[in-house]
Amino acid sequence: MRATTADREQSAIYTYLICLAAWAIPGAGHLLLGRVQKGVTFLITLTLMFAFGLWLQGRLFPIELSQPLVALAALADLGIGIPFFIARAMGTGAGRVVALTYEYGNACLIDAGLMNMLVVLDAFDIAQGRK
Amino acid sequence: MTSHAGLMVIFAFFVSVVFGTLMRDEPKEQLRFGARLFGAFVVGGIALGWLLYPLPL
Numbered sequence: 001m002r003a004t005t006a007d008r009e010q011s012a013i014y015t016y017l018i019c020l021a022a023w024a025i026p027g028a029g030h031l032l033l034g035r036v037q038k039g040v041t042f043l044i045t046l047t048l049m050f051a052f053g054l055w056l057q058g059r060l061f062p063i064e065l066s067q068p069l070v071a072l073a074a075l076a077d078l079g080i081g082i083p084f085f086i087a088r089a090m091g092t093g094a095g096r097v098v099a100l101t102y103e104y105g106n107a108c109l110i111d112a113g114l115m116n117m118l119v120v121l122d123a124f125d126i127a128q129g130r131k
Numbered sequence: 132m133t134s135h136a137g138l139m140v141i142f143a144f145f146v147s148v149v150f151g152t153l154m155r156d157e158p159k160e161q162l163r164f165g166a167r168l169f170g171a172f173v174v175g176g177i178a179l180g181w182l183l184y185p186l187p188l
Contacts (some may be wrong), residue, residue, distance in 0.1 A: 036153050037166065038153075041148065041152045042152065043177075045145055045148045045149050045152075049145040049149075052145070089134065101133055104138045108142060109141060111142075111145075112145075115150075118149075118153060119149075119153065
């Protein structure tokens, strides 16, 4: 009985580690679970989409609780994981409001983060044996 | 490339690739679903653009 509980705990820890990896590096969860084709596709597409959003002069929103919509956009931006922090460290993502492509850049940055969250949920389902 | 239509097509492409890969398991099905999604995004975007055209914004 104790062994079963320990197994279950280990399995839960493994699942959460997969989710953490999937969030940090787009597609890493699927790669760790052996879904190489999906993992590589997510890694390339989501990273490219995020980089494209930066190139279009989109903004990486700050977490400002006084402005709920800005805070939600920041949460969505954070969904992409490590690329967000790399972009921040490189000083990109300031956003240029007057640029023609500003809103498209924001759409790419926010959607890349949100879609990576969906990818994390998919990796969670696979790790749980539901898919 | 930085025209509204061009950017919309590129955005539709990225989203279609991710959803096509996410929602289907077989590569052939992923390609078919992604292509249909991409077509729907582009046609829907252009149709919405024309519908909004008469509105005074």
